[in-house]
Amino acid sequence: MAGSLSLTTTGKYFSSNGRDVMVSISSANVSSPIYLSAQIFIEEATFTFPMTCPGWHWIRLHFFTLSNNEFNLQNAKFTVTTDTLVLLREFNVKDNNNMNDWFFNEFLVNVTTERLSIKFSPVKGGPAFINAIEVVSAPDMLITDIGSTLFPVGPFNGLSTQSYQTMYRFNVGGPELTSQNDTLGPTWVIDEQYQAHKELGKNVSVSPTVIKYPEETGPIRTMEVEMGSANVASPNFNVTWNLNIDLVYQYLIRLHFCDIVSKSLNDLYFNVYINGKTAISGIDLSTLTGSLATAYYKDFVVNSSMVSSPFSIQIGPWTQGTGAIDALLNGLEVLKMNNSVGSLDGEFSVDGKLANGVNRGTVAAVGFAMMFGAFVGLGAMAVKWQKRPQGWENWNSFSSWLLPLHSGDSSFMNSKNSLGSRKSQFFSSTMGLGRYFSFAELTDATKNWDANAVIGVGGFGNVYYGELDDGTKVAVKRGNPQSEQGINEFQTEIQMLSKLRHRHLVSLIGYCDENTEMILVYKFMSNGPLRDHLYRKDLSPLSWKQRLEICIGAARGLHYLHTGAAQGIIHCDVKTTNILLDKLFIAKMADFGLSKDAPTSEQNHVSTAVKGSFGCLDPEYFRKKQLTDKSDVYSFGVVLLEVLCARPALNPALPREQVNNDGPSSEPGGVGNAMERKGMLEKIIDPHLAGAINPESMKKFAEAAEKCLADYSVDRPTMGDVLWNLEYALQLQEASLQGKVKDEKKASDPIVSPTLVVPVAASTPDNRPISLLEQVRNPAEVPVINEHSGTEMFAQYTTISGR
16 A cells, blocks of 8 residues: 555645645544545645555545535535646536535556656635545556457457546445455445346345455455345346446446356356447356356446447346356446546646647648548549449449449458459458358348358357358358457457368358458358267267267367467367268368467467366366367367267256366366276266177277376377377277178177177166266266266366366
8 A cells, every 4th residue: 555645644745835724523424534624725736655666556535525614615626637647627526416425536547656646736716625545556467458349349458558537336236345345445336226127137145255266356356345146037138237427538347247146057148238239248157267156357448439328238148048047247347548648537638738639730731631532532433434344234233343442351351352242253362261252142141140040059159051052051150240259269260260271170161251240151061060969869879980980080180280280270179069070970170269379399388368168178278277289189088988978078957066176076086097997988888889889999999088188288199199099999890890790691690799788877866867977986886877868977077177
């Protein structure tokens, strides 16, 4: 803390060239004794604070209009500045609707000098006054340098160079919080008066000891803060908060989340809207944090010239998912950002410079240049008109011959190759991006984005089935243009697929970036994702040979990613949903939105925020945030076990204590060691494979999966090694089948080759299904299986830190 001044301690910090007056009263209806006294200035006065260390500091100016015989403080008007920043300009308590009440204005400033000066300047001969000043150091991580913008969507750099004024800070669904609850000192007010329809939400609270705070968010909300939740009561409505803001400034919107309502992971998806625009689509907090009841926040920078007042924040359920129909918000902060001349109040800087001010000469020059450019443009169009081609009336697009550039040229890709009309046949061959599609073409192909044509849903957006004019069947992935996740994945996927071509990777046919659209067009995979063929009972089960061939195909695709490109690529989201099957059941790796370039020869890993799918995520990557190609290997090991057992990696229906990290699955050893126990595999394989697997083939397959799931990445094989083992397992299976056919021809009584006996389903006395981990560790206690169930789970993956 740099300083906290009441009027009895201002002497060594205070300087003034004129008269100052001390006033006080004995009692009043105020929250603190600091409001019972005030210092009044007739001339300019300055408070100077020595800074022990540079960085973020809260500045709080406390005001209460004390009655006195000499000055009417309700009429006081003054300006408050630092050396470089205008905090308040011609400030008057009447203008802030606080005439008869105490209040304070709070600012957040990045101080880089050895001293901080706060200057009070009376306006028009009137007095200035102050009851108390706080200058409190704040954690460096309170504001990072990078945020996200809305309208348009994109990154915002330079947050650490800005100064801020707190406009709103809500403890959503909870009581008012003061410095007694938050060690940083901010006050969190009740949000009810700002809710548009209180009946649409309900308040939920839990004990503060339940909440987990990641290292990067710990100092921001302390353990004493009781988290609240606004819970949507109806799927047809959004919970809305309406706020009044000054439309001249930009604002930093910080949304605080903590899932204290879900009973299982990956069950709650919801949307967040800022001023009616989608800010976050289908957010799943458990995927972002890795667990339940874990604090998380998201920052957005909003250019208020693109919005209106009242300014709205809304949360609502994500109706395209299968989880709980609900939404939540725990806290909300709205911080005003300084303008271009360093002012948080008014258009003028400390030295009187006008924001965005230009002289008349500059205006005249700009106007002349614009007029000249307009004449040149009109002249060019006139020449073009005189040279118009014959039959131009029959062209599909007037602009296709009259204007030199297609609108896509100014869109996301900003490429001269992004030319096209409604029936575009232009190709971006130099960039490897394939064909450019117009939005109208894809609208026709998907029958106006028919909801019945949706064949997949993800964080990026929806995937539609479509047919082009030439009859080509395509999968059209349409991103959400307001989603930060969407634009990042669109950029990553188009960059990755533009430089990758392989039989076992999905084929990118083309793209569309018209206006704000982000659309990728792929060759349609008629047999869909591998996951459907493992768990959907309306599809014929895959044979063991088919499963081996699919795993081999996927392994070849991953092996190419790791070694085939100039710089290796890490997929980062290997799972059965992202392995697609064509009409011949040839496997193709898909969804490269989270992919990363592999480390160079000088690096051992890529340091990055953890992203991926819970259940398939490498626990070493989760712990250390260090990504390598062995993270893909681990995820592929999970896929191999799913293929063998036909059970999902996670079962959210299990009790909460088994889903979180405090379950028995965090013990060392895991499946890897337990697989070696005799007889275990026979008890967990897919019942549809009973009698059809050669024991040696299964053993080799299981060895490959076991090695992939090693605790440490250095102990895992490369994808090339995994591929070799799988191909060997296929050879053993084929040799066994050939030998069986020969034996049947030679003998009158066929000799059956060694097979596996699949016992009946495991359950506990309370009829709860036994998890795979329990079966692995206690094989003697597991009864046999009599019915295939796609809802079983690999309990060793319910915790991210163990297997």
